[in-house]
Amino acid sequence: MEKDDSPIFRYLYSNHRPKRHLEFGTWQGQGVVYCLEESEATVWTINLPFGEKKEQDRAAYSYNREQIPQIQKWLERIGIIPKAVQSTDSVGFIGRLYLEAGLGNRVNQIYCDSREWDHSAFQPGFFDSALIDGSHKAEVVISDTQKAFELVRPGGLIMWHDFCPPVMEKFEVVKGVTSALVNNWEFLNQEVSPLFWINPSWILAGIRK
Known part of the structure; x- marks a missing residue:
């Protein structure tokens, strides 16, 4: 996302110009930064408070060797003791990048399982755009999609990350997202039109009917 899909997301946000944007899956907030820097939007973004886990309770998201100096600097700043393996999608790291950029005043960070998120306080059509990039x-992909359909206005932009049919067998995350959407393709087309994959990116996008 940070290298190949970044300019596409920036292009979409700079042209759609959302005022209110919804994001499923914050992680460290890179996607949120794209939206904030390319528009005047206020963002609502959802993430599990303690991150995703793999088998044997291992962190699903950590950092690579090149990121260690930056990560350690951030840990010192917020007063967290470094661990050998640090979960980068848990409290303390969630939204780190939009906070470092000084953009936190335009973000409403929600901590919960998106399937349990009570969105009744938002009227249908409240959001101008949504990005589904969580579990x-x-x-979960379908649950987040249904919520996005309820909350994004007609003419609004809905995007899914990690959709790329040619490589779905190579990457587990792509397989989960792509299979979920392909198996519900008729349902998607009832709610968004046109629906298009930005080849060769990992982005599927559509306009809310």
């Missing part, structure tokens, strides 16, 4: 499990 890669099929049932």
Whole structure:
């Protein structure tokens, strides 16, 4: 996302110009930064407070060797003791990048499982755009998609990350998202039109009917 899909997201935000944007899956907030820097939007973004786990309770998201100096600097700044393996999608790291950029005043960070998120306070059509980039499990992808359909206005932009049919067998995250959407293709087309994959990116996008 940070290298190949970044200019596409920036282009979409700079042209759509959302005022209110919804994002499923914050992680460190890179996607949120794209939206904030390319528009005047206020962003609502959702993430599990303690991150995703793999088998044997291992962190699903950590950092690579090149990021260690930057990560350690951030940990010192917020007063967290470094660990050998640090979960980068848990409290303390969630939204780190939009906070470092000084953009936190335009973000409403929500900590919960998106399937349990009570969105009744938002009227239908409240949001101008939404990005679904949270859990890669099929049932969560569809749950987040249904919520986005309820909350994004007609003419609004809805995007899914990690959709790329040619490589779905190579990457587990792509397989989960792509299979979930392909298996519900008729349902998607009832709610968004046109619906298009930006080849060869990992982005699927559509305009809310």
